[in-house]
Amino acid sequence: MKKTGLVVGVALLFALAGCQSQGAQGTASSSSSATKQTKIVAVGSTALQPLVEAAGQQYTEATPGADITVQGGGSGAGLSQVASGAVTIGNSDIFAQEKDGVDATALVDHQVAVVGIAPVIHPGVGVTNLSQAQLVDIFTGKVTNWNQVGGTDQPIVVINRAQGSGTRATFESLALKTDKVMTAQEQDSSGTVMQMVKSTPGAISYLAFSAIQTGVNKLSIDGIAPTDANVTTNKWVVWAYEHMYTKGSPNASTAKFINYIQSKKVQDALVKKMGYITITAMKVARTHDGKIEDVK
Structure with missing residues (x-):
């Protein structure tokens, strides 16, 4: 009888341990479920x-x-x-x-x-400001050398964003006021545009303020500088x-x-x-x- 009781007691201990283990696993599962996020x-x-x-x-x-x-x-x-x-x-x-x-x-x-979105140029171009009409002439191919707008004597290299780019749509709508731009090389990302303008003599494109890094220069338009303060009042309209x-x-x-x-x-x-x-x-x-x- 004593031996039988001991066996039963041990069995009960293992059963209780098993229940506690299952309970602990259930709690962890519930906790995991509670913190699960949708992708x-x-x-x-x-x-x-x-x-x-x-x-x-x-x-x-x-x-x-x-x-x-x-x-x-x-x-x-x-x-x-x-x-x-x-x-x-x-x-x-x-x-x-x-x-x-x-x-x-x-x-x-x-x-x-x-x-905000601003026209950006290679530092060697030699201009800091363009009129809106000059900007349009550059992107439509009427002006092809920087010396025609007061810059150095070198060809203008237009770099555009690809069709479907919101940055391009905003720039054409608010800075150029036309989407009839010249055929030019097109890039899919702001990062690529930044690097290409930085490394290409005579280059011009446009970037969101947040994507502009050292190595390129921002251009004013009609004497208005592309600054956050000017964006907040719509003085700089390209945003x-x-x-x-x-x-x-x-x-x-x-x-x-x-x-x-x-x-x-x-x-x-x-x-x-x-x-x-x-x-x-x-x-x-x-x-x-x-x-x-x-x-x-």
Whole structure:
């Protein structure tokens, strides 16, 4: 009887241990489930890409289970892909209403920053300011040497962004006021444009303020300098909102990430640090059809 009791007692101990182990595993599973995040894929604007990448890295470090992938491709690609449901977020420098073939009514606009866009040149060009008419003449091919606009005697090398680029659409609409530009080499990303202008004598292109690094010079237009302060009042008119579009209302994980980028903490630190302008700094607002309104 004593031996039998001992066997039963040992069996009970193992059974209890097993129950405790299963209970512990169940708790861990529940905890894992509670912190599980939906995968977020953001595609589009290369002007906005660095900000979303940096914010995504910070967010994933602070948020267990967060899974965020950020890719470029241009604003057009971002809008088309989010509209089709292929990605979670479409990053764009332009309003969805400006993109042909996209049902803007199906998308929700989350504006996270503002970016100025400026013409940039190789430092050896020898000019600091162009009239708007001279800028148009350069990009339409009427002016082909820098000495025709007060610069050094060297050929002008125009570098353009590819079709579908929101930066290109904004520059053509607001700086050139025409999309009938000359055929020129086209690049898919802001980073590539930056490097090409820096390394190509006589080069001119355009970049978001946030993408401009040392090695190129920004140009004023009609005596107005491309500065953040001039953007906030629309004195410098070549600027755009940075949009993060979702198809319909975002799910909880996506909303949490977008809210994180829009938070005062990220806006005051990361957004400003990376060369973007906060939405709250703007003294004017622009509608999708180009109307400028005072911020109330």
